[in-house]
Amino acid sequence: MSALAEKYKTTVDEAIAHLLSRAESSRDLTAESLTPRVVHALEKYLLKDNAHAEHQDIREFIYEIRVDDLCLILACERGDEAAWSELVATFDPTVKSAARKICSNAEDADDLAGSIWAELYGLRTDAAGNKKSKLAYYSGRGSLGGWLRAVVGQLAVDQFRKQSKFVQIEEDREFENLAESAAHSDNGLVAHSDNPEDAFTAKETSADVASALATAVRTLDAEDRLILKLYYFDDLKLKQIAASFGYHEATASRRLTRLQHDIRKAVERELKSRHGWTDAEVKRHLSDTANRLGVNLETMFAVLLVAAFLQEIAVKTVL
């Protein structure tokens, strides 16, 4: 136990004993078995940022640990085969389900799930001959199922990074990419025109908008920026985002709308102050952009529908 945790030793021991008493199945574990893991979680999540935490905060932190999941993991680490069987039986569907989200087919997903279980079991050993298992990284703060999903997700990201051929080690370029792709695309911000002057103007306009957008997003606070990216870049639903942040779905919806409003204000301010746009230019360009993006898809489907009906009528008439 570190020096930081030493001064809370009594509180920690009492809280761990109380925590263990609440477990449905302690699996013959004692408080001493849990103490190292709990203290590690305490130092990792609480004392690192709040070295002078209150004793009550310590107790509350320990009480919130998922004691049943933690006991299961500790039993598996101890070599309890029954615990390991229970772990696999209970969470194999979770792991496979997460693996299928990454892999294109079921066979690859099963292989990935198998490799994950092998990593968790600890087929490898260290220099001392001890099993090297990822189970040691589970603290019990989150659920075991959530932790397993995160493990699979980590593998997914690692896999993507290995396959990726384009790695940029510079500042965030999402919005710069926007301008660059828009410059080479006629389905976005750039109007398709044979007039080189118009094309150049459109390109410059798109770059200005992208720059203003990037600046506006950077000015947001961390949580707003994270929400925005989770929603627009990662396709998470507002319900899922709200659950992660601990508030209501309606709150998340209102927050997103407010973010859009704030970004608009910031973009307009940036375009007018730094790029010298007028109010009319700002309004026209933003409106044109949205209309161009929106109408394209809807117009296409409307045309398809009309064509299908006309074809049907024509076939019946002819036949």
Place this chain on the structure above:
Amino acid sequence: MELEFDKEIDALLRRSRPPDGRSASLNAATTHVTHLDADEIAAYSENAVPGSTRLRFTQHLADCDDCRSRLAFAVGHSLETATAVTTAVEPVDLGGVPWYRRLFSGPGLAVAFGGLILVFGGMLGFMMLSGGGDSNVASVFDTGAANSTNANAAMRSLEQSEVQSANAAASNSMSNTMASAPQSPDSSSTAPRTSAPAGGGRQDALLDGATLNGGEALMKPVAKAAAEAPPAPPPAVTDSTVGVTLSEAERSEKKADSDDAKEEVAQLQRQQNRNRDSLLMSPKQKIGPTARNQSQNQVQNLPEPARSRSARTVGGKTFTRRDDGGWYDASFTGQAMTNVRRGTEQFRKLDDGLRNIANSLDGIVVVIWKSKAYRIQ
């Protein structure tokens, strides 16, 4: 002030999304910062990280695409988050994709088209089915009885049906007279019944008197046979036909009053005209508020009637036949009566409604009319 969804900014932000859903770039600010491990991401996704630490994680996740992607993966496939989310108290119009765009997304488009197919198929089926039932609909409306909104049409149809019933009664009675066979009560009462108008029983009750007056002379032989037959079972309250059983003495009296019968036919026509107006009135209006209250009060005070073999409702009044064979108004509580004989001048001076009631019932009729008791025989 509630802000509205900004579709322009939404479109711009969506355009800013990297093609692969997450950027492969690394933020310079996070290159030298320890990334979050699986345990930290899992705890963060389940809102299980203490406040101060959570702030640090949030700042890292906001700028680190890899960690954010892992977080999104954990959140997106979290079963616990899906079940732990409480539904909003009010319907939430998510500030996400607008509804008109959702229609054009893959699943939404399929659902929309499926719904359209069902709607159009249902409309076509309904049109086909309704097209075959048009003739039936027309025939129903021709009777005029079902169209309560068109009172004029109803009155005209009633008039027509009444004429038909009078003619039918005349023809039936003539055939019965020719046969000169004792008629069962059922058959004698059947003929007028079948020719009764198709309207409600109440309307028919009002017209009963008129109907009978019109065909009374022709029905005399029939009535005589009916009187000799076993007593008929008590007819239904809404029975439009009146099984009139006249006593021989009264019948002979009426033979002498043939001229009076003709006059009564004319009165019948006038009564029909008045009855058309009464069709528009509610039953309570016909009875009248005073009479209604009176009848309600009198009903409460009504002594236990003698054992009645039947009950009839005529002109909104309920009559019960007592042991003496007379029809007694339910409102009658034993007050002094005015005796009136049918066919006399005194009878003709009575109100039309009262005369109709008296003519609708056979034998002695005790009726309360305008707070006065009349004994008509």
